[in-house]
Structure formats: C-alpha cells, structure tokens
Amino acid sequence: MHPIYVSFIINFITLLLKIMGFIGTNSASLLADILNDVGDCIGLGLIILGMFISSRRSSIAYPFGMSRALYVFGLISISIIGGFLFSTSIVNSINSFANPKPINAGIKTVTLVLLALIVNGFNLLLALSTREEENSPANVSALVDGFADFLGSAIAFTSIATMSHVIDSIGSIIISIIVLVSSTAVSYRYYSILIGRAPPKEEMLKIINAVLSVPGVHDVNELKAVMITENEYLIMLEVEVGEDNDVEDLEMLSKQIEAQIKSIVPNAKHIAIEFVSRRKEPPTYRKIIEEIKRLED
Template identity: 25%
Template sequence: MGHSHSHAVRNLSVAFFVNLVFVGIEVAGGLWTNSIAILTDALHDAGDCLALGLAWYLQYLSQRESNARFTYGYRRFSSLGALTTGVVLIVGLGAVAWGASQRLADPQPVRAGGMLVLAILGMAMNGGAAWLLRGGSSLNEKVASWHLLEDMLGWMAVLVGSIVMMATDFYLIDPLLAICIALFVLWNVVRNLFYVGHVFLQGSPHGFDAAEFDKKMLEIPGVISAHHTHTWSLDGERHVFSTHVVMNEGSTRGEIVAAKQAVHTLLRSQQFAHVTIEVELVGEPCMGHDDHDDEHDHDHADGHKH
C-alpha cells in the first residue's frame, strides 16, 4: 500500500508540472492567436492544474494515519478538493462562455496557423500526462486522468477548427468552439460533482444494497435478524460499514465470532476499510435504537462490538 501511494504521488506531481508549464504556453498562445477557444481551454487547463495540485497534495496527505481529531484518517480531504475544484471550474467556465458569446456578434480574425501548432502541442502534452496516470488505482489518479482526457478532446476540436479557418476564414467557428468546449467540460464537471456530493452526503457505495445485504446476513448460522445497517464512503475508494445482528439467546462465543467472520467475508467484494459489527442476543433491548427505525428494534440490544 505504501508503494502504491508513493507511486501515485510521483505520477500526480509530474502530471501537475507538465500541466502547469502548458497553461503558461496556452495563455500566451491564446493571446498571440487572438483565439477565445484557446483561452477557454487555458482556463480549463488551469482548473485541471488546480485539481492536479490538490490531488497531489491530498494524495500525500491521505498517507497520514488517523488521530484523535480525524479518527477515520485524512482520506475525505480528497473529496473536499474535488468539490472545491469543481466549483472554481464552473464559475470560470461560465465567465468564459459569456465572453465567447459576445464574440458571436462580432467575430474577430485569429491566427489559425498558430492555433494548429498549439493544438498539436496540447494533444502531445496532455496525452503524455494522461498516459502517465493510466491504470492508477487511487481515485485522485482516475479523476485527474479523466480531466486530461477531456483536454485531449478539447484540443482535437481546436485542431479541426484551426484547419477549417485556415481553409475558409470562417472565424465564427472560434467562439463556437469555445462555447462547445465550455459546455462539454461543464457537463463533465457537474457529473463529477454529483458523485462527490453523493460521497459527502454519506450515500451507500456504488453497487451496495443494504437491504439485500441484511437478507444475506440472515443466512449466517445463528443470526435471527439484522438492523441498523449503515454504510458510506470516505473518499469513493475506502468505505465504512456498521450493523447490528441479533443471534440466538444461547449463542456461544465461538458462534458469535464465526458470525462476525461471515459478515467480513460477505464484505470482501468491496473496499470496506472500517467495519463495526454489534451482536445482540434475543430478548435484549437495542441500545442504539432511533425513533425513525423499525419498531422491531425495541426488542433488541447492545451486545458485543468488533
């Protein structure tokens, strides 16, 4: 795990510096070519640079162990970084889309040849950074690679647009490209923010059905019922699980341990980093009862914890 973390940190740092250098080239090139499409993508790349910088730092931060202040560790900071970056990108893209819409009424000549050179350079640099992050196991690496792949698509659009303008002098295509790129990136950012919001609101990990899991636990020898089953994700990669299982009144210590091990076995298909199993015996009241829970919880109780 330590080697995997250090590998991710190194990859993200390289991708960050590659993107940072190219943002400077892109801003200068956008001003030189007078291309609003280039400047739009420069803003997008700047947002990606911020995302890569946060991902790099948070990947490093996530290696810290839990403490009295953050008992689950620091992994949730990565979701905070994704949320911050997404909001910054939405505001910036809205501003650029507004500026591009003004140019629709007054198209201005651009240096299409310069745009072509920048498009080729952009595809090479972003493609190289995306290749570096390919196959990354961490959520930060995966999200960063998505951003870089989106950059590749944006530069492909600029490449096509520059060729069209070199052949036809149809300069209206420049602000149209800027708006299309902004809308495409906005759609992807909003989609990712929905996922980040799901993590922040402690939604169940993708593919996990708590009700179905309760049914599976009823198949464990000695388990009579299950309730208070809760699960959420720390960062989209590592998840938390807790449940109360009710067992026969005369269950032995060995039977209780075996039931706990069976629950852990059922959870192996997903990345549950923190698992809490409370065992209650029939006839004991459930000390964790909530007024919003089912009435049958009144009959259960606080037992053993794992």
C-alpha cells in the same frame, strides 16, 4: 509517480504551449482552452495538497484518518475555480460570436497547439489505464480532466487550423460547456461521498447476503453502511442470534461475520456488529433487501 502528479505536470506543459501559441492570435476557442488548463492546474494542485493531508494516520481526533480531505479539496477547486473559469470563458465566447473577427494563426501557433493536443492525448490514455486499477477521487479527477483537456484541445486545434470564425466561436462555447459539465459531474460525486451516501446497491446486497450465509445468524434487523471514501466503507449491523450463545461464542461469530463480509466486499474496512436475541417476529432481512433494491444506482 502517482498519476495525479503526472497529470499536473502535463497540464502545466500544455498550458505553457497554448499560451505561447496564443501570442499573435485571437482565437476564442484557444483562450477558452487556456482557461480550462488554468483551472486544471489550480484544481490538481489543491487535490495534491489534499492527498498530502489525507496520508496522515488516524488518531482519536480523526478516527478514520483524513482520507476525505481529497474530496473536500476537490469539491472546493471544482466548484469555485470551475465556476469562475466557466463564467469568464462563456462571456468571452458569446462576445466573439456576436462580434466576428478574422482568425489570425500562423504555423507557430498551429504547431504548438497540435503538440499540446498530442500531449493531452497521452495524458488521457494514461488516465484511462489508471482508472481500471484504482477507483479514487484523485484518479477520477485525472480522468475527467484528461478527457476535457483532449476534447478542448482538439476543438481549439480545429478552429485554428481551419481559421474559421464560425468553428472558433462555436468551439469556444462547446469548450465552456465541457468545463461546466465535467465540473458539475465530479462535484456531485464528491458531494455524495461527503454527505455520507451508502455504497452501491450491489455492494449492499453482497454485504447482507454475506451476513446471512454465516451459520448461527438468524436474521439481520438493521444494516447501515456509509462510504467514508469510494474505497472505504463503514458497516453497522444488528444481527439476531440464538439465546444460548455466550460471550465467547458471540466473539467468534463476530469474527466470522467480519471475515465473510471482507472476503466478498474488500472495501468494507470498518464493521460494527450488535447482537440481539432471536425474536418471534417474521424475518426483517427481506424488507432490507427490498429497500436496497430500490436504491438509485
């Protein structure tokens, strides 16, 4: 089963546990944690829908498939739902801090929230193990959600176990901030992909060095690379070669360049190469390398 499905099921289970635990208590931090889980369930549900759409094959209308649907649905869910839940949570937290009331929490509430904390801990460990295997938006979302859920549950449990109004009020504000920070971080990551950001500069340097290492290549005049997804790059090159190459030579050279790039950068799925005759001007690849090194990480 895909980790995102597991994360959705676990979030739904912990949401039910926390709702049952919230009955009979007035903990602001637990309410903030419940709102966080509500947002996670809706957001993960939208990402699952995006996964279903992105699994469709490429066509003339969508030449690179619909893999970016994951980022679209992820950005929508995080931006809209995350913002709404943060606003609701922070208003409730400030109100609780301004109007202190004794915290009521019985053994049932403490037990249910503790159980939810344990389940969230398992979910975080699962997300961490999956993160090392595949760097996809679905897995990144599961990791961020797992971390935020575990930390939120830990704060909610602490406030209920101690029945301290100060801890509860401050904890609810912290959980609200966690929701905002995690939503903003993941949203920016998805936004960068959707607007067509270049791959990491380490990958860019590997690409240009791979091209220059192929016999027959004299210079690289242009290198454009864009991330279709975090695991799928589109590479466009303008390469200088000798004037004595015929069509068959260029076809063979193109295959060699493509194979060399893919062997070093497996995420380079789509490569387009334009050949031009060798020029008398100084090599331009050094300028490209300097521009790549100035890229932000």
